Amino acid sequence: MFPGDPRFPYTSPLGQDCVPSSFTALARAALAEDLADGDATTLATVPRGATGRGVLVARAGGVVSGVDAARAVLVEAAEPAFAAVLGGTVALTGTVSNGTVVAPGDVVGELTGPVRAVLQLERTVLNMLTHASGVATLTAAWVAAVDAAAPEGHHVAVRDSRKTLPxxxxLEKRAVVHGGGVPHRYNLSDQAMVKDNHVTAGGGVVDAYRALRAARPELWCEVEVDDLAQLRAVLAVKNPPQQVLLDNFTVEDTAEAVALRGAQAPGVLLESSGGLTLDVVGSFASTGVDSVAVGGLTHSAAALDIGLDLV
Known part of the structure; x- marks a missing residue:
């Protein structure tokens, strides 16, 4: 279990290894689209009674995630409709925990059972593991970059967004946690975020925020600002938001924003977002912001290379 970051809500539950109901639905859909009537090649070349073991091996170094989603695939594959096509059930054993750092050649887990079933489930299992592990691995790289640059004694969180695959x-937000990151809201209802279009439609940043706070005073709220003038206005509100997102600020303006926050509303968290890359994020982290938001953690992560070797 990951402890999360006490400054932000809803982090700890994502660190637990479990099989959420959404993974069951995901596993069912993934099996249906890939398995169909069975693998023509496997069914033609592998003897019906053959049993064996497939070792899941990391081909590259990274951080593992998606183990529980892979397990959900095998649970769903044991349902009669799928098991009839597969010719039996497969067990996933010897797995490393989500969040484990692996090197090339390390074993991530093993699939055991009828060889026909192991080979037909290979890709669905690997799709879960490689995608989630890619997100976790990329997140870990961002965490390392900000940790190296943050002021001594100050933690800068790496946060994701709602830019996830439908x-x-x-799966992806859990992977961010396994990589050491801190997720933003999971949907539009569990937290509030006043963005630029809300500001435009709502008559200005302060009016939009006040309207949100009046309607939903209980929600954690983050307000996006485009410049220092908007930031000053938001920080001057009697009941300011928990967090302010600094959208496309320069490093210099970010440093000034941190100073303004310290003078006007020291309890408000500041987050940098927009145009951040691994090459430059350290400069922003060094200013003393509390977090950086990186949509690319989920929408642009390359899969971690994990393969299956039949032994």
Whole structure:
């Protein structure tokens, strides 16, 4: 279990190894689209009674995630409709925990059972593991970059966004946690975020925020600002938001924003977002912001290379 970051809500539950109901639905959909009537090649070349073991091996170094989603695939594959095509059930054993750092050649887990079933489930299992592990691995790289640059004694969180693949949000946000990051809201209802279009439609940043706070005073709220003038206005509100997002600020303006926050509303968290890359994020982290938001953690992560070797 990951402890999360006490400054932000809803982090700890994502660190637990479990099989959420959304993974069951995801596993069912993934099996249906890939398995169909069975693998023509496997069914033609592998003897019906053959049993064996497939070792899941990391081909590259990274951080493992998606183990529980892979397990959900095998649970769903044991249902009669799928098991009839597969010719039996497969067990996933010897797995490393989500969040484990692996090197090339390390074993991530093993699939055991009828060889026909192991080979037909290979890709669905690997799709879960490689995608989630890619997100976790990329997140870990960002965490390392900000940790190296943050002021001594100050932690800068790496946060994701709602820029997730449809149906994969929980898988991807859990992977961010396994990589050491801190997730933003999971949906539009559990937290509030006043963005630029809300500001435009709502008559200005302060009016938009006040309207949100009046309607939903209980919600954690983050307000996006485009410049220092908007930041000053938001920080001057009697009941300011928990967090302010500094959208496309320069490093210099970010440093000034941190100073303004310290003078006007020291309890408000500041987050940098927009145009951040691994090459430059350290400069922003060094200013003393509390977090950086990186949509690319989920929408642009390359899969971690994990393969299956039949032994």
């Amino acid at each position: 149906g994969l949000r929980l």
